[in-house]
Amino acid sequence: MRLFRRRAALVCRQAVALMADYLDGRLTTTDARRLETHLAACPHCSEYLAQLRVTIDALGHAEPDELSQEALDDLVDLYRRWRAD
Amino acid sequence: MLASAVRLASRRVDDDADLVDRLRAGDESAFVALIQRYQQRMLRLAEMTVGSRAVAEEVTQDTWLAVVRGVERFEGRSSLKTWLFHILLNRAKSAAGRELRAGRPDQNIDERFDKAGAWITPPEPWAERADDRLVAEGLAARVQQLLPQLPDGQRQVVVLRDVEGLPAEDVAALVGVSDGNQRVLLHRGRAQLRHLLSAEMGGM
Numbered sequence: 001m002r003l004f005r006r007r008a009a010l011v012c013r014q015a016v017a018l019m020a021d022y023l024d025g026r027l028t029t030t031d032a033r034r035l036e037t038h039l040a041a042c043p044h045c046s047e048y049l050a051q052l053r054v055t056i057d058a059l060g061h062a063e064p065d066e067l068s069q070e071a072l073d074d075l076v077d078l079y080r081r082w083r084a085d
Numbered sequence: 086m087l088a089s090a091v092r093l094a095s096r097r098v099d100d101d102a103d104l105v106d107r108l109r110a111g112d113e114s115a116f117v118a119l120i121q122r123y124q125q126r127m128l129r130l131a132e133m134t135v136g137s138r139a140v141a142e143e144v145t146q147d148t149w150l151a152v153v154r155g156v157e158r159f160e161g162r163s164s165l166k167t168w169l170f171h172i173l174l175n176r177a178k179s180a181a182g183r184e185l186r187a188g189r190p191d192q193n194i195d196e197r198f199d200k201a202g203a204w205i206t207p208p209e210p211w212a213e214r215a216d217d218r219l220v221a222e223g224l225a226a227r228v229q230q231l232l233p234q235l236p237d238g239q240r241q242v243v244v245l246r247d248v249e250g251l252p253a254e255d256v257a258a259l260v261g262v263s264d265g266n267q268r269v270l271l272h273r274g275r276a277q278l279r280h281l282l283s284a285e286m287g288g289m
Contacts, residue, residue: 061222079113
């Protein structure tokens with residue numbers, strides 16, 4: 001009987017669909033465990049998840065351009081004119 | 086690791102609160118410190134919203150004026166960064182003269198599976214190469230250049246969540262979408278950027 005109640009193993013499409021919530025820590029423990037079981041056996045999905053993580057990490061390190069002295073001076077000038085009004 | 090990240094984050098919030106107090110008192114050095122901290126981030130977000138550097142600069146200037154005029158009304162219920170971005174995005178959206186386009190149909194051309202749910206073309210491995218610091222730095226620079234290729238909604242959510250690190254509920258409110266939509270836009274945007282980076286890393 002036990003066998004019939006066990007949920008079937010994930011296929012790759014289902015594993016990928018769970019990854020967004022997995023990365024956000026929103027999966028239930030059961031689903032997280034099912035995904036991790038799939039990942040342990042599937043190099044393709046593991047690589048896909050690793051690439052998503054590298055992408056997110058790259059986004060987190062995307063630095064804006066440096067502030068120029070001229071732009072800073074312009075904004076301070078704007079502030080002084082506003083204060084003077 | 087986690088404890089020190091929390092300490093750093095809370096110090097930043099304290100600094101912001103201190104700067105806001107000093108700005109209210111008319112302290113110009115507090116204004117300068119806020120400019121140094123947020124101007125370039127605001128300019129980047131504005132440019133990603135209006136699509137023009139010149140318009141983005143005007144929008145950002147208008148935002149700073151609104152901030153110094155309205156700083157009395159900042160109650161600290163959201164972070165200062167979320168409050169600044171809220172003012173900025175309102176101005177950027179009206180400057181762009183249009184609402185954000187709704188998301189396009191699913192663009193995840195890279196997530197293809199056969200009827201049994203297995204990969205048709207499995208991803209070519211490249212993630213491990215990002216362990217190299219120089220490769221990682223290159224990816225950080227490149228991913229920023231690829232952001233304009235995303236549809237508006239995806240780009241906004243990805244920038245606010247993954248680049249600026251705002252919490253999901255703030256981002257949903259700023260962009261004006263439900264929490265569920267925010268998650269869909271984030272995932273599609275990330276998946277699309279992964280696909281674009283893969284093409285450059287020589288994979289698929």
